[in-house]
Amino acid sequence: MKRFTWAAPTFYIIFLMLPIYWLLNMSFKTTNEILGSFTLWPNEFTLENYIAIFTDPTWYNGYFNSLTYVGINTVISVTVALPAAYAFSRFRFLGDKHLFFWLLTNRMAPAAVFALPFFQFYSAVNLFDTHIAVALAHCLFNIPLAVWILEGFMSGIPKELDETAYVDGYSFPHFFVKIFIPTILAGIGVAAFFCFMFSWVELLLAKTLTSVAAKPIAAVMTRTASTSGYELGLLAAAGSLTIIPGAFVIYFVRNYIAKGFALGRV
Amino acid sequence: MSRKTTNQKAWLFVLPVVVLVAFNALIPLMTVVNYSVQETFGNNVFFFEGVKWFEEVLHSERFHASLLRQLTFTSIILIIEIPLGVAIALTMPRKGPWVSVCLVLMALPLLIPWNVVGAMWNIFALPDIGLLGKTLNSMGFDYDYTQQPLSAWFTVILMDVWHWTSLVVLLAYAGVSSIPEAYYQAAKIDGASSWAIIRYIELPKMKRVLTIAILLRFMDSFMIYTEPFVLTGGGPGNTTTFLSIDLVKIALGQFDLGPAAAMSLIYFMIILLLCWLFYTLMMKDEEK
Numbered sequence: 001m002k003r004f005t006w007a008a009p010t011f012y013i014i015f016l017m018l019p020i021y022w023l024l025n026m027s028f029k030t031t032n033e034i035l036g037s038f039t040l041w042p043n044e045f046t047l048e049n050y051i052a053i054f055t056d057p058t059w060y061n062g063y064f065n066s067l068t069y070v071g072i073n074t075v076i077s078v079t080v081a082l083p084a085a086y087a088f089s090r091f092r093f094l095g096d097k098h099l100f101f102w103l104l105t106n107r108m109a110p111a112a113v114f115a116l117p118f119f120q121f122y123s124a125v126n127l128f129d130t131h132i133a134v135a136l137a138h139c140l141f142n143i144p145l146a147v148w149i150l151e152g153f154m155s156g157i158p159k160e161l162d163e164t165a166y167v168d169g170y171s172f173p174h175f176f177v178k179i180f181i182p183t184i185l186a187g188i189g190v191a192a193f194f195c196f197m198f199s200w201v202e203l204l205l206a207k208t209l210t211s212v213a214a215k216p217i218a219a220v221m222t223r224t225a226s227t228s229g230y231e232l233g234l235l236a237a238a239g240s241l242t243i244i245p246g247a248f249v250i251y252f253v254r255n256y257i258a259k260g261f262a263l264g265r266v
Numbered sequence: 267m268s269r270k271t272t273n274q275k276a277w278l279f280v281l282p283v284v285v286l287v288a289f290n291a292l293i294p295l296m297t298v299v300n301y302s303v304q305e306t307f308g309n310n311v312f313f314f315e316g317v318k319w320f321e322e323v324l325h326s327e328r329f330h331a332s333l334l335r336q337l338t339f340t341s342i343i344l345i346i347e348i349p350l351g352v353a354i355a356l357t358m359p360r361k362g363p364w365v366s367v368c369l370v371l372m373a374l375p376l377l378i379p380w381n382v383v384g385a386m387w388n389i390f391a392l393p394d395i396g397l398l399g400k401t402l403n404s405m406g407f408d409y410d411y412t413q414q415p416l417s418a419w420f421t422v423i424l425m426d427v428w429h430w431t432s433l434v435v436l437l438a439y440a441g442v443s444s445i446p447e448a449y450y451q452a453a454k455i456d457g458a459s460s461w462a463i464i465r466y467i468e469l470p471k472m473k474r475v476l477t478i479a480i481l482l483r484f485m486d487s488f489m490i491y492t493e494p495f496v497l498t499g500g501g502p503g504n505t506t507t508f509l510s511i512d513l514v515k516i517a518l519g520q521f522d523l524g525p526a527a528a529m530s531l532i533y534f535m536i537i538l539l540l541c542w543l544f545y546t547l548m549m550k551d552e553e554k
Contacts, residue, residue, distance in 0.1 A: 006357070006359075008353060013368065013371050015428065016371065016375055016428060018397065019387060019398075019428065022390045022397045026389060035395065076286070083280075092271065093273060094277070101545070104545070106287055107485070110530075111510075112511075112530075113298065136289075137290060140290040143286060144287065201377065203380055204514075218382060232389060242379050243377070246376075246377025247370075247374060249377065254369055
């Protein structure tokens with residue numbers, strides 16, 4: 001039996017790779033070949049679809065827009081979550097448990113419930129169609145997540161570290177920046193990874209809050225699919241390109257992924 | 267836990283988080299509550315309606331149908347993904363270069379934007395030019411997810427299994443890899459079978475991460491919107507219209523703000539209630 005244990009993960013990975021392969025396969029085909037015949041690999045290999053994306057500003061700006069708001073969101077979420085997670089891991093204060101549960105509830109709020117009010121709210125404060133609006137809206141589910149992950153990492157660090165630093169005459173801000181943050185760098189990496197991930201994959205809110213100037217790549221795709229007929233090749237190429245940033249990020253944090261998922265109360 | 271000191275000033279550290287999340291959560295939620303009790307005939311004139319919309323939604327057959335579809339979908343997802351994820355995590359290599367390869371490849375679907383997942387499966391499952399659709403049809407199955415409800419359900423479920431089982435795998439794997447080597451050695455000395463090792467060592471040790479996995483999969487599958495919307499658009503007919511899709515149809519498609527807001531709140535309450543149950547059960551377990 002031991003000899004065949006590799007079978008399950010192998011088949012599973014093949015199953016995971018098939019749709020991705022099909023997407024890549026299609027992105028290198030011409031529209032004629034896609035619609036005309038069923039081929040397992042491109043017969044007339046073409047980079048046309050990718051060239052179309054890299055030369056058209058509506059397409060490549062979509063990528064910049066997405067990366068911009070994801071970046072802003074990750075920075076905001078991790079920055080404000082750091083002191084909060086420290087407070088939850090070190091101190092007991094009035095309403096701390098309720099506050100923690102309230103944060104958790106925001107992770108459970110369906111985006112569909114918030115789509116319309118967000119649209120009205122951000123229009124009212126003149127932030128509609130800006131990167132910052134999407135970045136702030138995504139804080140709704142990313143800040144709670146970052147707080148949990150960081151709290152998990154911080155609780156694993158003994159309190160003696162703090163106490164020794166105070167005895168040595170460090171002031172609190174000095175201790176926090178110079179000693180504490182470097183100690184939990186791995187935790188910050190994992191938290192940033194999850195914020196990046198959830199902001200990158202979310203579309204409903206991002207689409208609702210933007211029209212032209214900050215439109216995410218994923219929304220550009222749906223618009224193109226519906227207006228200029230069904231250009232499957234172009235759609236496939238754009239889709240393939242959205243996989244790349246995620247793949248990069250996974251590669252950098254691969255040693256922490258499993259740990260990050262398991263931490264504390266995610 | 268007992269080493270925490272009481273310090274009310276800690277509120278200052280939490281304040282930025284509270285302000286930002288409240289800004290995002292409370293103000294929009296109040297808007298929803300506001301709409302849920304009012305009627306409008308346009309021109310921003312509103313009338314107070316009390317609980318009329320709530321009664322209407324709770325008695326509407328459309329809501330019952332979407333809720334039933336949602337519950338069916340979520341149960342099927344949990345029944346397939348949790349055991350499958352655990353089985354794969356248990357058979358994964360524990361050390362060596364293959365661990366990284368497996369983890370990176372498995373995490374890949376989790377980082378693809380949700381509508382790209384939908385579009386990808388849309389292309390993959392097309393009956394004439396998609397790999398899955400073509401293969402099934404040439405094997406003799408009558409498969410067309412744009413026309414037949416059964417095919418559509420099959421595709422939506424397969425897509426979700428593809429998309430999210432890895433989350434369960436990663437969680438379960440993290441649980442398994444935290445088991446000390448000594449446990450396995452002890453089991454070996456006692457001559458335990460591999461089933462006994464799974465049943466009495468690995469599953470109990472994974473209990474905590476599995477609770478998290480079930481909770482996360484429950485919440486996310488209950489809120490699913492983008493992937494089925496891109497894949498099937500809720501069709502054929504209304505057969506794959508889950509709660510979120512129905513809600514967006516009512517709110518942004520028909521602009522029936524009152525019923526949509528009431529439905530939002532009921533929807534949110536259902537998730538909150540079920541998660542609160544999970545959360546308290548989890549905490550109770552930890553206190554033991």
